[in-house]
Amino acid sequence: MSIKADGITWKFGKKTILDSVSLEAYPGQMIGLLGPNGSGKTSLLRLLAGLHRPDSGKVTLDGKDFRDIPRRTVARRIAFVEQQATTNSNPTVIDVVKLGRFPHRSMFSGWSNIDDKAVAEALDHTGIAEKRNARWQSLSGGEKQRTHIARALAQSPKELLLDEPTNHLDIQHQIGLMRLVSHLPVTSIIALHDLNHAAMFCDQVIVMQEGRIVATGKPEYVLTQDLLQSVFRVEARVETSPHHNRAHVHYLP
Numbered sequence: 396m397s398i399k400a401d402g403i404t405w406k407f408g409k410k411t412i413l414d415s416v417s418l419e420a421y422p423g424q425m426i427g428l429l430g431p432n433g434s435g436k437t438s439l440l441r442l443l444a445g446l447h448r449p450d451s452g453k454v455t456l457d458g459k460d461f462r463d464i465p466r467r468t469v470a471r472r473i474a475f476v477e478q479q480a481t482t483n484s485n486p487t488v489i490d491v492v493k494l495g496r497f498p499h500r501s502m503f504s505g506w507s508n509i510d511d512k513a514v515a516e517a518l519d520h521t522g523i524a525e526k527r528n529a530r531w532q533s534l535s536g537g538e539k540q541r542t543h544i545a546r547a548l549a550q551s552p553k554e555l556l557l558d559e560p561t562n563h564l565d566i567q568h569q570i571g572l573m574r575l576v577s578h579l580p581v582t583s584i585i586a587l588h589d590l591n592h593a594a595m596f597c598d599q600v601i602v603m604q605e606g607r608i609v610a611t612g613k614p615e616y617v618l619t620q621d622l623l624q625s626v627f628r629v630e631a632r633v634e635t636s637p638h639h640n641r642a643h644v645h646y647l648p
Contacts, residue, residue: 397422397582398443403452412438414606420582427593428586430603436586440556444475470498474547478558488542489527495549517548536563555583594642615642
């Protein structure tokens with residue numbers, strides 16, 4: 396077991412955002428988190444990253460309650476890339492990516508060859524190496540997104556949580572990112588809007604609606620015409636693609 400949520404409920408003021416949510420992510424799995432806006436995807440990711448505490452239920456990492464795990468240990472294990480991470484400062488790309496190494500270093504430790512290698516590989520994997528010395532404020536939205544993902548990869552996590560990572564990316568980098576994550580030796584949970592990306596790359600999908608999980612399983616079993624109509628309010632036909640033998644959603648006019 397990697398990450399597990401057991402009946403977690405989380406409220407913001409009097410509003411219930413997540414209502415008795417349970418899920419299990421196994422080592423090496425790539426899980427797509429699907430649902431319309433406001434369904435609770437981002438809030439769930441933030442609880443799984445340890446940024447919020449549930450009002451009831453618990454989140455465990457390798458069977459151990461988050462409340463019993465030191466923050467530094469969690470930071471070494473779990474990398475989280477939020478949908479809109481902004482800053483008013485103007486660091487270089489490589490300085491941002493180097494922040495991913497912070498959990499692995501003590502106050503008195505120097506920068507090591509291991510740190511250099513992790514940063515270089517992260518820059519290469521995300522296709523942002525040529526921008527390593529560029530200033531943050533000069534980057535496009537897609538370049539900023541890839542820099543944040545490179546920072547997460549430099550962290551060398553065992554669990555990778557991504558909130559709409561393909562936003563602002565052109566189609567080449569969308570597919571490249573999904574392919575990259577699918578081949579990483581990590582457990583990944585990714586909030587997505589593109590159902591076909593989820594069907595093509597994810598081992599499992601979890602569909603949320605109004606703070607609850609309404610369906611979970613392999614994409615080809617979960618992404619049915621009835622579910623797309625009831626949850627996403629779209630008319631679509633779901634077929635098996637002859638190109639990759641996985642489910643493909645055809646939206647109807």
